[in-house]
Amino acid sequence: MRDAFATLVKDGRPLGRANGLWGAIGLYWLAHMVLEASSTMYSYAELAINPWNPPAGLALFFLLAKGPRLWPAVMAANFASDRIFFGQAPHLGIGLVLALQLGLVYGGAALILTRLLQCDLRLERLRDLLKLTLVGLITPIFAGGLYILTLISSGVLVPTDMWAAVGRYWVGDVIAILVLTTTLLKLRAGLADWPRPGLETGLQTLVIGAVLWIVFGVDSTDEFKFFYLLFPPLIWIAVRQGLRGAAAGLVLTQVGMMAILTVKKFDAPTVTALQVLMLVLAVAILFLGCVVDERGQAEAKRREDQMMLAHMARLSLAGEMASGLAHELNQPLSAIVNYLRAGQNLFSAQPPRLDEASGVLEKARAQAMRASKIIENLREFLRKRELKTEPVRLDLAVAESLNLIAAEARRKRVRVESDVPAGLPRVWADRVQLEQVLINLIANALDAIAEGTPTKREVTITARPEPAGFITLTVADRGPGIAPEMRETLFAPFASSKDEGMGLGLSICRTIIEAHGGKLWVEDNAPQGAAFSFTLPRAEEPHAD
Amino acid sequence: MPTDAPTVFVVDDDAAIRDSLQILLSLAGFSVECFEGARPFLESGSAQRLGCLVADIRMPGMDGLELQQELRKRGSGLPVIFITGHGDVAMAVRALKSGAADFIEKPFEDRVLTAAIGQALDRDERQRQTRLEAEHLAQRHATLTPREREVMDLVVEGQSNKLVAQRLGISARTVEIHRARVMEKMRADTLSDLVRMALRLAEA
Numbered sequence: 001m002r003d004a005f006a007t008l009v010k011d012g013r014p015l016g017r018a019n020g021l022w023g024a025i026g027l028y029w030l031a032h033m034v035l036e037a038s039s040t041m042y043s044y045a046e047l048a049i050n051p052w053n054p055p056a057g058l059a060l061f062f063l064l065a066k067g068p069r070l071w072p073a074v075m076a077a078n079f080a081s082d083r084i085f086f087g088q089a090p091h092l093g094i095g096l097v098l099a100l101q102l103g104l105v106y107g108g109a110a111l112i113l114t115r116l117l118q119c120d121l122r123l124e125r126l127r128d129l130l131k132l133t134l135v136g137l138i139t140p141i142f143a144g145g146l147y148i149l150t151l152i153s154s155g156v157l158v159p160t161d162m163w164a165a166v167g168r169y170w171v172g173d174v175i176a177i178l179v180l181t182t183t184l185l186k187l188r189a190g191l192a193d194w195p196r197p198g199l200e201t202g203l204q205t206l207v208i209g210a211v212l213w214i215v216f217g218v219d220s221t222d223e224f225k226f227f228y229l230l231f232p233p234l235i236w237i238a239v240r241q242g243l244r245g246a247a248a249g250l251v252l253t254q255v256g257m258m259a260i261l262t263v264k265k266f267d268a269p270t271v272t273a274l275q276v277l278m279l280v281l282a283v284a285i286l287f288l289g290c291v292v293d294e295r296g297q298a299e300a301k302r303r304e305d306q307m308m309l310a311h312m313a314r315l316s317l318a319g320e321m322a323s324g325l326a327h328e329l330n331q332p333l334s335a336i337v338n339y340l341r342a343g344q345n346l347f348s349a350q351p352p353r354l355d356e357a358s359g360v361l362e363k364a365r366a367q368a369m370r371a372s373k374i375i376e377n378l379r380e381f382l383r384k385r386e387l388k389t390e391p392v393r394l395d396l397a398v399a400e401s402l403n404l405i406a407a408e409a410r411r412k413r414v415r416v417e418s419d420v421p422a423g424l425p426r427v428w429a430d431r432v433q434l435e436q437v438l439i440n441l442i443a444n445a446l447d448a449i450a451e452g453t454p455t456k457r458e459v460t461i462t463a464r465p466e467p468a469g470f471i472t473l474t475v476a477d478r479g480p481g482i483a484p485e486m487r488e489t490l491f492a493p494f495a496s497s498k499d500e501g502m503g504l505g506l507s508i509c510r511t512i513i514e515a516h517g518g519k520l521w522v523e524d525n526a527p528q529g530a531a532f533s534f535t536l537p538r539a540e541e542p543h544a545d
Numbered sequence: 546m547p548t549d550a551p552t553v554f555v556v557d558d559d560a561a562i563r564d565s566l567q568i569l570l571s572l573a574g575f576s577v578e579c580f581e582g583a584r585p586f587l588e589s590g591s592a593q594r595l596g597c598l599v600a601d602i603r604m605p606g607m608d609g610l611e612l613q614q615e616l617r618k619r620g621s622g623l624p625v626i627f628i629t630g631h632g633d634v635a636m637a638v639r640a641l642k643s644g645a646a647d648f649i650e651k652p653f654e655d656r657v658l659t660a661a662i663g664q665a666l667d668r669d670e671r672q673r674q675t676r677l678e679a680e681h682l683a684q685r686h687a688t689l690t691p692r693e694r695e696v697m698d699l700v701v702e703g704q705s706n707k708l709v710a711q712r713l714g715i716s717a718r719t720v721e722i723h724r725a726r727v728m729e730k731m732r733a734d735t736l737s738d739l740v741r742m743a744l745r746l747a748e749a
Contacts, residue, residue: 327603330630331559334652338565341655345572360568367561 021066025073028062032077033084039258040085049147049165051272052258053172055081056106056140057180063110064121064181065188071107075099094154101146109139122189123182123243124297129290132185133283136177144169168268171275178282179254183247195241204245207233208252216260223270227277234281238289242296246289250282304407328374332367339364379511387515391426391539392434394463394473401438402461408443412450413457416442420463420473427471427536429516434536437509437520441475441532444505448479448530455528469538470518476531482522490522509534551666552596555579556586556612557628558604562651566599573659583607583615592621595673597665599658602627602636602648610640617644622672624665628653679745686746688730696723700736701743 035054059074079099112135113119119131144166151157157165187194195201211233215226230253238246257278261271339360346357398420402409409416427434445459456478463473482490491510506520513520518535525531553575555566563579570577580586583600584607598616602609613625624646629637637648646665649658689697692713699709706724710717733739 327630330651331562334628335559335561335565337652338562338569338655342565342568342572345569363561363564370561 024062024066025070028058028073029077029080031058033081036081036085049144049169050172051168051268051275052175052254053169054176054180056143056173057176057178058184059102059106060109060136060139060177061181061184061188063107064113064185068107068110068114071103071110073103074106075103078102094150094156098147098150101150102143105139105143105146109135121185123185123290124189124293126287126290126294129182129243129286132182133178133286136174136181139177140170140173141166143173164269168272171272171279175254175275175279175282178279178286179247179250182243182286183251186244186247194244200240204233204237204249205252207236208249209256212253212256212260216257216264223274224277227274227281230281231284234285235288238285239292241289242293243286243289246285250285253281254278300407303404307404307407325374325378329371332371332374335367336364336371339367387430387433389428389430389516392429392431393422393426394424394471394536395420395422397429397431397434398438398461398463398473401435401442404435405439405442405446409446409459412446414446414449414459415457416459416461418461420461424463424471425465426539428539429536430512433512434516437512437534438473438475440505440509444532445475445477445479445530448477448481452480465538466535470535471538472533472535474531474533476525476529478525478529481524481528482530487522491520550576550595551669552591552594553577553662554586554591554596554598554623556581556583556598556600556604556609558582558601562601562628569655570659570662573655575659575662583609583612586612587615587619592616592619592623594623595669596623597646597662597669598623598625599662600625600627602629602640610636610643613640613643613645622669622676624669626658626661626665682731682742682745685731686742689727693723693727693730696720697727697731697739697743700724700727701740
């Protein structure tokens with residue numbers, strides 16, 4: 001059942017295409033029958049005219065997900081369910097015409113949404129939700145109009161009832177599309193981002209149940225006056241969980257409401273009127289959820305931009321440092337060249353001016369010492385730069401680094417698998433610099449995978465305690481690996497295999513790790529790829545500075 | 546204190562570079578004076594002296610390019626050779642465009658520097674010579690009377706004494722006398738000498 005659900009909901013085709021398609025169609029029919037059976041209580045004149053018509057929402061989703069060309073499957077489902085649930089109503093020919101109309105109208109709606117309106121079915125943008133809503137409001141006018149005109153022309157319905165019937169048909173289909181199609185499309189877009197069942201979702205469900213009972217279950221409260229009580233809990237859900245939460249909350253509200261109304265035996269016109277209110281509620285809550293999603297996406301985009309900026313700043317800082325360093329070193333080197341040339345001239349003078357030559361050589365020596373001091377200072381600077389060490393949990397540092405680089409990994413379609421147990425002893429480290437090392441190593445691994453033709457688009461991060469009071473962390477990839485001739489210079493500054501690289505990343509990483517008293521090295525990740533590892537001292541051990 | 550021998554003025558904020566250049570250039574036979582920045586050099590009044598400036602392009606305070614502009618503003622014709630670090634080429638190109646004699650990337654071969662200094666000094670010498678000649682010419686031209694100047698202007702246009710006489714309303718004989726005086730005062734041996742002098746005066 002779970003597999004079959006995945007076939008319907010996801011667009012994956014692991015097994016034969018035809019099998020998957022028939023599986024999806026079969027599942028669609030099954031779901032159609034279940035929904036139809038559960039929603040016939042307010043059918044109009046024993047016909048398939050309901051103020052809550054979930055099969056319509058299911059049909060539109062099915063055609064959007066699997067393609068409008070499958071409209072005959074929708075026709076078949078409607079024909080069959082009409083025969084089963086409204087058996088004594090229209091005869092076979094009219095039934096076929098009605099089902100054909102439905103299949104064509106909904107197939108056309110799916111076609112218009114995907115082809116003409118170019119609606120992105122992931123519903124991540126407000127404009128895509130707007131397209132779905134517009135089509136959802138208009139399609140049932142045609143479906144219901146044709147359905148009821150056919151029934152009237154065949155003498156099943158009396159013409160005076162026409163507007164009431166069309167209204168009931170319309171509101172039932174629109175709500176089904178808004179609530180059910182949206183929920184199913186969000187499920188199809190990916191199960192990963194759905195809110196996990198937890199305290200908050202449990203509480204939200206309870207509150208919705210309580211409010212439903214107060215509004216519809218308690219006799220002393222007027223359903224129409226108290227209807228607005230449904231807004232606050234749904235606003236809560238939409239604000240916290242976005243469009244996914246909003247859609248699921250609306251499904252829950254709708255189903256709960258219909259259940260109570262059925263049990264309490266409300267009459268059909270009242271139910272239809274309540275459904276109109278529900279329609280307003282659904283539109284408001286869905287759009288609120290979508291706006292919240294969009295804001296979240298903008299926030300994520302902003303964070304990514306910030307990361308990019310920080311990265312650029314680091315790069316340009318390294319560039320400035322390199323250029324300043326070059327200038328600094330050039331001064332003593334130029335002086336040395338001048339002194340040595342002067343020494344040569346003094347030696348080759350006739351007679352040789354040895355005393356002066358010796359003085360000049362001494363000056364050259366002093367300049368060489370000056371150059372060496374500059375380099376020493378730089379190393380000192382890199383080693384000592386504000387090392388704020390504290391006990392750090394490696395699993396949290398890895399999680400934070402992954403958080404920062406997640407967008408890049410997604411863009412490069414690489415899965416980053418972290419297996420760093422939470423129970424690992426803490427390490428003694430500067431959190432920010434440790435994360436800088438982690439991000440550098442992970443980013444390198446992502447680049448390696450993006451460049452080559454990897455056997456697996458995956459980066460794994462593992463950690464293990466060492467006997468000597470250290471923890472080793474390894475970032476491994478299945479990229480092309482490190483060429484033997486690169487291995488020598490890999491950690492040297494200004495060595496890079498990348499076109500836009502400064503070649504400072506690994507050099508700085510090694511300096512940082514060594515400043516922590518650890519080591520950083522690379523191994524082959526047999527059979528293919530590279531594995532960078534570093535050690536850090538455990539915080540629980542006495543830390544030698 | 547100013548001497549007639551051309552001097553190489555070294556302006557660099559780095560003591561070791563100054564010292565090593567002083568030794569190296571002295572050994573090559575130049576008379577050298579060092580300054581630790583643009584300001585001390587300008588304040589020393591050396592800008593009006595004969596010689597050549599060797600300056601670092603990157604210096605704290607007033608840098609090499611600003612020093613060069615300041616010299617031009619003060620009317621100094623001192624040729625400037627810039628010493629640049631690696632990667633300052635864009636700056637050096639700007640220096641050349643605004644009239645620097647040369648630029649040398651450091652560290653450098655001493656021969657390259659001495660050759661550049663030698664060329665700059667030669668060029669400077671030639672320019673000074675030309676400037677001097679022009680000054681003398683102008684001085685001689687200033688000694689002519691207004692009538693003599695009119696006669697000279699017409700004669701170098703290629704007009705005959707007769708025509709000049711007609712134009713100025715004087716006798717041909719008088720023109721001849723003025724003309725002889727002009728040739729004498731301008732120290733011109735032939736008419737073509739005089740024409741050349743007139744052209745150079747017009748240029749100035």
